[in-house]
Amino acid sequence: MHYTNRQWFGLYFGPIIALLFYFIPDFTGLSNEPRAVLSVTLLVATWWITEPIPMAATSLLPLLLLPLSGGTSHEVASTAYFSPIIFMFLGGFTIALAIEKWNLHKRMAMTILLTIGTSTKRILLGILIATAFLSMWISNAATALMMFPVAIALITEVKEQQLFDSNSLHSFSKGLLLTVAYSASIGGLATLIGSVPNAILAGISNTVLHQPISFVSWLVFAFPVTVLLLILLYFLILFQFPVSSDVKIPEKVVRKQLAALGKVTQEEKAILLIFSATVSLWIFGSLLPIQLTDTTIALLGALALFLIPTHSGKGMLMNWSDMKHLPWGILLLFGGGLSLAAAFVETNLTGWIGMHLTQIGNLPYGLLLLAFATSLLFMTEFLSNTAVANMFIPISIGIATGIGVEPYALMAIVALASTCAFMLPVSTPPNAVIFGSNYISIQDMIRTGVRLNVIAILVIVAAVYFWLPFFL
Known part of the structure; x- marks a missing residue:
């Protein structure tokens, strides 16, 4: 090597x-x-x-x-690798694989575009909504890879139809591709399974603080944050990459993409039903007379995929051979982070860290959150957001202990800020995917990304300061 x-x-x-x-x-x-x-x-x-x-x-x-x-003991070190949050992610990953296997994601994206409209501004909005929605349930890297060909097809059609002058074509192309990259990251903020740092936060909260964070409580907190960031992203892209006029692309382009997928298959209908039922139970399961945890619901949805036969009768919706594509490494990353976090608490290392960081408690609370979010977000421009979350969520508990505040604010800052890195191609997988298109220069990404970073910091800090206390 x-x-x-x-x-x-x-x-x-x-x-x-x-x-x-x-x-x-x-x-x-x-x-x-x-x-x-x-x-x-x-x-x-x-x-x-x-x-x-x-x-x-x-x-x-x-x-x-x-x-x-x-x-620490073998029991403490190993138990974290079997945390319920890891199995919730396992179930979510399995459902996402099924959606990808049967091309349901492409049909969803094309349907959203067709519903919203095909003027250039509406295409931008449609791509943004479709990408963010998929990223709520599928990893941001997979979402970007799914939506990238869709964006390229739309750019190619605009070019062939000669709808824009050269400058406007470049603006439209860059804006559309950056929208895919950025909305893939932002969309994942909304759910516990949409972003690895969110899941790490939930796992550490359950393991260390013995306070489970439910799917719905995180969704109610983070979904408005996601929507606000997406709205601001939309207007930032329109401002940063203006086009000469809001022309309309013929609907036949989108219909052609849908036609290539063929009629909706029985397999797609079954997967859509399982996906919808899983999400509905995550949101409304607490109203049922039986107790269903988020992990139980995710595993029920995943196991159902192995029980329902395909229309041809050859195998099930998901076969075990399909699981080789599951990102098993991510589950080990969760386990490693949770194991360290459990050891932090077991040995009171969080208390020691908090004691040495008490000086920052002299800062006004809002300024502390702002400094913390800024540091973490720009750190994530160069480091893996999974590594940042695994390192700093346990440390944030120690900091909160040292300065005498609730830990959830700092933990949420880490989870949200470590996902919002928009400046560099190496910052996130979606950035790397889009940068590989040769439509985007490093200057385009840095100039737009810096502005979006600042927006994200302000929105995240405001949400954690004013909104989070109602839920955690």
Whole structure:
């Protein structure tokens, strides 16, 4: 394997810094158990950031090293890998795979476009809504990959129809593609399964604070945040990439895409029914006389896919061979983060962190949230949002303990801000997908992304300050 300089650095620096903190107690003044947990965390965090080995493989280190180092027991280290939130994500991933397998996502996107209209402004709005809606249920990377060909087809049609002059064509193309990238990230904020940091927050809340965050409580809090960010994104794109006139693309383009999919199949209808039932139970399940957790509902929906035969009678809607496409590595990432978080609490390492960060409690609360959101969002421009969430959600509990505030505000800041990185192609998978189109320059992405970053910071901080206390 050819290592980059960053990977070589992390490969050696991670173990060195971990061993120094482990064998030299004077660095921290901690007793053996919390010092061991801190050392393991430093190694895991360094390797998550620099990736000398795959992130999923790094996420197995807490399971191995926490008991070996004396940081915590095998039971505490391993139980986190079987957290209910991990199985909720497993169920959600399985339903998303079924939607993708049977091309239901493409039909959804084309139907939304046809419903909203085919003028250039309405196309922009339709792409935004379709991408954000899919991203609520499917990973932002998969959503961007699904919507990218749709956007390219629309751009090609505009070019062939010669509807714009050269400048307007460039503006339309750039605006449409950036809308796909940014709305794929923003849409995932709305649900616990739409964004990895959201799921990490829910898992740590359940494991560490013993306060489950339900699907519906997060949806009621985060959906308005998502809608507001999408509205502001729409007007930002219109401002940043103006076109000479709001021309209309013939509906036949969209109808042609729908026609290529053929008639709605029995399999699509069945999957749509399961998907709708799952979402409905997530939202309204608490009204039923029986107790259904979000994890139970997700697994019921996923298992139903393996029980319903296809129309041809050859196999089921989902077969086990389809599960090879499931992102198992993400589930291990959850487990690694939750294992470290559980060890933080078990050894009171969160209290030690909070004690050393009490000085920031002197800042006005609103300013503290603003500084925290800004730091994390721009950090995520260069680091994986999963790594940032895994590292900083447990730390935010320690900070909150040290300054005497409820932890949910800082935890929500981490989850939301770490998903909203819009400046660079390396910041998020959707940014990378769109940048690969050769329609977007790095200057386009930075100029638009900086503005959207500022908007996201202000919206997230305002939502956490004014809106979050009603729900968490």
